[in-house]
Amino acid sequence: MFRTNAYDGSLYETEWSPWARFRVELPVDLTLPTPNYASPNPNHFDAQKPHYYQTKPLGQAGTPLSERSTSAAKDAVEQCSEPDADGRQVCFGKSTPAPKGKAPHASEKAGAAAATADVEWCTTNFESILATRFIQCDVRTVPVIIRMDGVPQAVANFMFLRMLELDGQNTFTEHLTIEPAQQIPPAFREINFVGWNHLCETSCTPQEQPVTAWKGKPWWVPGEMHSATLTTPFSWDTSLAGTDYRFKPDIQIDANILPADGKIRPFMTGYQWSLDYDGGTEDLDRIRCDTPAGDAPAGSVPGCVFVNVAPTYTFNAKAFPQAAAHAWLIQKATAKHPGSMVDQKPLYYMGDEAQNNRSRTRICPTGWAANNGDPSALVDAGDTLNCDEFAFASSYNSGGMSSTEGGINPAIPSGKTTPSGDACISMYAKKHGSMIHLFSQNGADPTFNEVCGRAAISGMHNQESMGGHFANFMKQMRIKDKDAYWLDTRMDDGGTCRYGVGGGQPVICELVAQ
Template sequence: MSGKNLVAGPPSTQSGGVWQVNRTMPTLSNTVTDPDGDKANLTFAVYTTDAFGNPDKQIMIKDEPYGVLVSGYVNSGGTAKVTVPDGNLKPGTTYAFRTSAYDGSLYETEWSAWGKFKTRGRAVDIKLPEPDKNAPVLNEDDFQEPQPIGKPNVYPVPPEVPPTGYSAPENVTRPQGYSEKDGWSCGEVNKETNIQPCSRLVPDNSKKTRDALTKEGFGVTAGLPHLVDWCDTRNLDIKRYEACISGFTYEYEGIVVKDGKPTGEILNASWAVGQEVKLSGTSATFTQQLVLVPIQVDAKFISVTLDVRFDCMMPDRCSNGPQSWDGALEWLGADPFSHTAIGKNDHTWNAVNKADTLDLSTKITAYSPVANPAASRWETADAQIRCDTISSTTPGCAFHKYVPTWVMNFKKTPQAVAHAWLIQSKLSNHPGSRSANKPIFFLPSADKNAPGRDPNKNRDVICPKNSDGTSWASKYGNPRTTTVPEISAGDKPSCDEFAYASSYNSGGMPGGVVGGMNPVASGDACVQTYATRVTQGEWRLYDDERLTGPAWNEVCGRSAMSGWINSTSMGGAFSSGFSGKYRLLDKDPYWVSFPEFGHCDASKATVTCTVPKA
């Protein structure tokens, strides 16, 4: 006869007399005894419950005779168990069950008492639209925002030899208050005028300087020509192929001295400086432009001439073309605002090595008929250039310290995008999250990465193939995974992972010397989800209710979804439209952004959202 030990699990814990089950495929059990000591089995019948928690209607278990589950035979006094097959129970629902014994010849005439259990609720329920195979390709440039960079490093340097033939000695005594610490570079006192020159480059984001760099001089409405079109609103910023290094003034001062000491009289001249650089992802030649707008030139200087050298610092790696200037580099004190000087220069990487880093250096020497020369040099470390023939055999150059942003095509493959957003937003390692400062690090093909790791091996850990070569999802993924044969004939379930296999963040990437950041033994350790069409026009990304719900301390995600959706979500879009376009090399960081999910909240225990926003 049936015992009174009706248990449902896992786990085998109760709340208010109801077993709390962490899946929709629970194991039900009860003890069984036989008066004759014979072996016996138990028949398990499962029922829905009404609003009061009382047994209501029997659930006819699919593919089982009479709609009930029958255990195997167990010894008298033992525990009989059955597992409810997938597809019979719903998440977050309370059920009742009871048992009846059979010893091979006699059936128990009475049912056991009732046991109750509740399946766990969903942890993920994201409502999504249909995939659109005709959605236009995204222009990833639209999502690349300027990235702030640090101030240039400024160095005092010997001046260039001016036409007068004068050359300042290397060791010059600086006037009081003009220390190298403050960026000053000073020349020798002019013996005839008793003026000592000093120069420096200083940050200056004042309205006066900004106006000078966004208008051609003062009071002139015609805008200055820009090599980089967004430089009229930015100062110290870069993109992958463009840089704006401005918001500075170049100062040249003449300190009047007497008996070796400053008298307090100072002649001032200064220029607003705007520097712009434009690289190419498909060429070894790049261009920079320097804009010099006069802010003041003391009439006592009579005139000030600037000698400007903006060069590639590594002559063994790149060559400098001739400078071309629109506007003379001499300004008269009697007419200081007469013109602006705009210079351009091309540089070409020699492409001898497969990859090189290049630094640009700018040096300005100023001198006057009444003051000897003084010079300052600067370079911007955050605007270092990397040229290569690794990402492509066609040489190209990029600002490698800029971290680009990858945006997946939501309209085309919303289900794959939802999966990536969920994992990035919910897990503590936040792969690719800019707000959490957790970039994804690119893993190119084995011949282009340091450990020689084939990214497909990462995928094999998270999404192993079945013995017949089919996808893990076709055998082990949730059977309610929906394919799209109307888009791709013969479409089959596929396994999608995040973080991507082609990254050091992948759960399949081994740790240690190989460099994996989140290694796991198998994809079973990841958050498990699947994408299903609820009705035409409405899809859902669900956590896999057949299994234990996510603990949210996992480091990776695995989702069963349409093969077409999975492959299309990355495919050529990533390699040609992003990693290739922005010349990503081994371990280069990048962000992953999900604009359509900005209204979704992943902080709750259950992640629910409708995308796009209803």
């Protein structure tokens, strides 16, 4: 307890202040929820939510490298026939840009629902482009235009939906749905999609379907609002072991457009899907297929992913809150925000085991956890203190990986040239009262300009939060070196954080596991 009596240099106050409690607060004090070790690990596939972020593997064109900005995307173009002798032509206009971050809802149209029955977020209700690691859905409002000397005479807006589904070891499937966005105007006599041609790179073969394969007739007259859907399988060559392929399936759609006056019947040679992308999503449908090498683990099989769609790894925060809280703080409170989808700062997997060990040793030298931790954080007598580093040593984001080694966030202490954990935020877990807290290390106050964190925590929490769970994620999401992924820590402050002076970073919080 303390009280004060002010002095101005010549005179003391005659009244003392009320007594107040005196408390020492460390710069970081996170109160952790009580662990529930019966909580199951999240299902990797259920945890993947569709999004529109195009996140390429590290170092590929359009991908940030050492905080480099992304390259500009090409603009969509109108696709028109040649004008006839009277100056009349038909065009597929540029599609409507896709709204970002809008959650689709169930379709009311039977045709689209039948094509995407198991994917409720892929509908023709409005324009959107969304993807997971295995499904990509692109929905566009595409105007069909009759022009005279360049001036629009009539417009019919269509909804085009293309869903690509990576649903097999050596196959994948395209579902194409076409339907009017509103009734066909009377200025048209008929709009008839008469031909289609699928394109794919070498070693990828589309299996073209006959006109009878359409569900719903692919032509419309004024007043009609039905849907038409065509399902097209693709196959790819899996005969060569240890091989990666890049495929970008494309489709050209031919249509006859008949004006109501019947004077001409312009023939439009192909609306081509790849010429009408919304900016910044033009490679969201890029597919990487690979075959296991000869020395691959048993059970490895050929397969495909959308390589520019980063999957999400999810912590089991209810069971292992010490590790989840550490990652939450570094992800939320530092400028690098490693693994945060909200901040568009992905983690990039680094598969070199020797580099992994170098990075870990630099951040967590032998004995650091034992010298700086507190045994009250341990789960039982068999548990030992571990140094938990974040960003992970198995990532190019690791503070222990120098820029000459390919690292993008090296932690270099002032006056040094080699990465070291001394330049990270340092913390330790400790029981305080009945709860485990994560505190900053005494004498190592963070500035929150650090690029990494290390924490002396329970070895069980550290190892079980990753271990086999992360290995399964890697296998199921077909993660390769330099692939991007997100981290969902499943921790939340619930609005409890009190903010420190200087930078306004959250330092004192009561966390809740989701």
